[in-house]
Amino acid sequence: MSDLLHLMQHPGTNPKSFSSTICSAEVVDGDTWVELSESFFYPSGGGQPADHGSLEMESGLSVILDVQKGEKLLHNIGSNESDGIKLESPVIASIDINRRNVLSRMHTAQHLISAAADELFSGRTIGNQIGLEKTRIDIGIEDRSAFDKELLQEVVNDGIDQGIPVTMSQEHRSELTSNPLVRVNLDLLPKNVQELRVITIEGRDICPCAGTHVANTKEIGLIKINKVKSKGAGKLRVEYSLL
Ligand SMILES: [Zn+2]
Incomplete structure (x- = not known):
C-alpha cells in the first residue's frame, strides 16, 4: 500500500x-x-x-x-x-502550489469555524466540502435561533487576526478523550487506530486530521460567511469564502 x-x-x-x-x-x-x-x-x-x-x-x-x-x-x-x-x-x-495553498487556507479556516460554532452555539460539525472558491460546513445545532452568522464571522476573523500557531503532533487517542478542545467524536474513528495525527490551533481547537493546513492562522486571510441555509431540523449549512 x-x-x-x-x-x-x-x-x-x-x-x-x-x-x-x-x-x-x-x-x-x-x-x-x-x-x-x-x-x-x-x-x-x-x-x-x-x-x-x-x-x-x-x-x-x-x-x-x-x-x-x-x-x-x-x-x-x-x-x-x-x-x-x-x-x-x-x-x-x-x-500545484496555488491550488494546495488555497485548499490549506480554506481547510484551516474550517477548523476555526467548526470550533467557534461549537463554543458559541454548541453546534457540532457533521460534514464539510472544501472548495477553491467556497467551502461549506454542515452544522448540527439543536437551537437554531441561537445561531448568529455575524458573531461567528467576527470570532473566526479575530482568531485569524491574532496570528495563532497551527501545529502538528502525534497523540495517543486516550490523551484526547477528555480535552474540551477536541470536538470530534473519537468513537467514530477506527478502533485499531491508536496514534493520531493531530492538528492544534492553540487555545481554539484540537482535531485529528489528515488534511493540509497553514502554519499560522494569519496565513488564512480573512473569511466571509456568504450564506447560511437550513438543511432540515437541527441542521444548518454555512458557506464561506476567503477574502
Ligand atoms: Zn484539518
Whole structure:
C-alpha cells in the first residue's frame, strides 16, 4: 500500500517538487493512473479535494488531474498518456502550489469555524466540502435561533487576526478523550487506530486530521460567511469564502 507522505509534512503550504519513480500504471475508462514509489500528493478525501500538479517524465510533461487513494495512491495523468510511461524510470513530480495553498487556507479556516460554532452555539460539525472558491460546513445545532452568522464571522476573523500557531503532533487517542478542545467524536474513528495525527490551533481547537493546513492562522486571510441555509431540523449549512 502506498504511504501517504503528505501526512509527514506540516505546514501543507508551498510543497516542494520531489523525485520519484513510476511503479505501476493502469488505464481506467480511458484515463491513465500511475502509482509512484513516493508521493506527497494529497488524495481526495475528508471533504478536501485532491491536489493537482505535473509529472516530468522522459517522454515529456504530463498534467496530474486527480489523485485517489484506494489500495494504491493513484495519480490521474489523463487520456492518451499511457504510451510514454516507462516503469521504474525516474520522474520529477510537482504539486500545484496555488491550488494546495488555497485548499490549506480554506481547510484551516474550517477548523476555526467548526470550533467557534461549537463554543458559541454548541453546534457540532457533521460534514464539510472544501472548495477553491467556497467551502461549506454542515452544522448540527439543536437551537437554531441561537445561531448568529455575524458573531461567528467576527470570532473566526479575530482568531485569524491574532496570528495563532497551527501545529502538528502525534497523540495517543486516550490523551484526547477528555480535552474540551477536541470536538470530534473519537468513537467514530477506527478502533485499531491508536496514534493520531493531530492538528492544534492553540487555545481554539484540537482535531485529528489528515488534511493540509497553514502554519499560522494569519496565513488564512480573512473569511466571509456568504450564506447560511437550513438543511432540515437541527441542521444548518454555512458557506464561506476567503477574502
Ligand atoms: Zn484539518
